[in-house]
Amino acid sequence: MFLLEIIFTVGGCALAAGAVLILLALMGFPPGHILELWYRGAVADRYALADTLTKACPLLLTGLAAAITFRAGVFNIGAQGQLLVGAAMAVAMSTRLLSPHTPPLPGITMCLFAGAGAGAAWGLLASLLELWRKVPVVLSTILLNFTALYAVKILLHSYLQAHGTSAPQSSQIPPHFCLPVMMKYTSLHIGVLIAAAVAMVAEFVQVMTVFGFQTTAIGLNEAASRLVGIPVAARQIQAMLIGAGCAGLAGAIQILGVAHFMTAKIGNYGYAGIAVALLGRLDPMGVAVAALFFGALDAGAQRAEESSIGLPHETSNIIKAVIILAMLIIGAWSMRRTLRSGLWQQRNTETGDGA
């Protein structure tokens, strides 16, 4: 089974690479050279790997935000809004609410918790709307994304705006509130370790706890879960709180670790997180691998774009999309095989034929 998975993964990569090579050749770019640049930008040396890890960090957290909620049958499309709110809260804490004399460790901790808390509160709005007014979470979270974006824009023109400029951007985060960088000339900050720890905790909760089992059961069959006495609404709200908190934490980490100031153009990590979650099969460890894969794609694309070939940004986005599609197709294929094989083995065990 393990060997089959590896064959499928390698096959997926080969299929994706083949599709990309054909696409690049059709567009008139030298495919071999572009793939080499992509490799150099993503994994060729320590700096490239650091870049990949840094880019994977917010994707891991927003991927977890989508995965945790999707598993519980809550279609949270609002990670982007939750990320924005989390980022804005982290900026508000570090530049406005906390005293500049606050020591670094408690200061950073409070900023991160505030970001996660704000994201969770923003997600809770969607859950409460569903609970009290039957507003579908899909709809409310999409709309809350826009609400968050414009609310943040208003804040960046008023309360959070940097002094001495009319530009819609925040002040710089005081240096002692920024996440420490682990490697010179890179943005590899300790937020990457925090994100990895969150993924491990999520994995533990999902596999080893009653809560994880119940949320998975709800996602697979809500009606059956209700029949066996699982508190569906409560678990779904809890899953939303955790997932949205992850997205808020992603925003806070991006601000404290990479940007150190804020504009409304924070990047579409929330939306990309949905693709990461699906590619990772809604499993925290799978999400971590998918986030690394997306991070590598981003880092490699950057190197291909800035080269003398001048690969257009749109083309690199098309290539990324083709690769992700190929991986999703192979992933779904492999998943179906695994499930079919599992069911077959289970049937054999029940009838006494297997094992």
Add this chain to the structure above:
Amino acid sequence: MTIPTNSRTNPTRQSHRSVYPFFVLITLAFFLTGTPVVQGRVFRMAFICSGSITDGGWNQDGRDAAVKVAKALHAKLSVLEHVTPIRATSIMRDFCRRHYGLIIGHGYEFLVPATQVARMTTHTRFAISGADKVEPGVTTMNFDLTQPSYELGALAAMISRTGKIGFIGGEAIPSVEACYKGFKAGARAVNPKIRVAQAYTSWDQVGLSKTQAQAFIQQGIDVIYQNVDAASQGVFEAVKSANRRHPGHPVYVFGCNGNQNNNPTCSRYTLASAVIRLDRAFMHVAILAKAGKLKAGVINETMANHVCIVVLNPKLLGRVITPAMEHRLVVIRKHLLAAK
């Protein structure tokens, strides 16, 4: 409640096993791979912008100027488009590590990232266009379009039959607001009773800028000054369709940042453009950076040093822009330059 942990019947558990070697591989790769050696002594320049380099405006002009400068100085140029301010910090750090001599951040939004990265390097110079703040380690190029906008405002007031003119900006940022202020002041200098409307839409949403321009035209506005980059296409289309519907009541438009007088949509109704000659500005900073003499501070690029200028549409000279108007504009320009 018992939890099923049988890995044979639980596909999720099976998938976990297959991902662990992947993490081990990544960790090993991180510690085993070396650090790349930067070779060669060629002068390296990077140009980063937040929009598309095919926007037909600010970003495209910037890229074209950077290419021209790199060619003239025999420099290696790297161009990155669609860079968000959040990404800019790590991108700039990466360029510093690879010993780039000059990084041009094309927009005020790159000022803070450049300031942060400038602290950790001595060999890379940073030039930020469209910013007017003094920050340590960063050279800012303040393209002051106030004076050209003043001139366009004066021309708009001379042309307008309804006494209503409008300004559409991509975003309410200092450089764009300066255009509006200059435009309004110029128009009021010619016609104190003129009404000047303003609106801010988007840099890249063509539909939004078209709708705004149509709304302006319905209000009786007959001269529109736009500074919306890629979205300018929407304004041009609105002007074109208005002129097709009511040929007796012409509506005119101004270009901005680049020379948009020859835009394919409505060049017959584009009176003039407020142009930033980015190649001149970039060449100046690149020569200084290459010689290691580029100092931190603000470089004011104005009408006086011929970087920010007005280019009248030659197709409309004598027909719509009469010699009398042209003469009056020359006088206004002289006054502006004398007043500084």
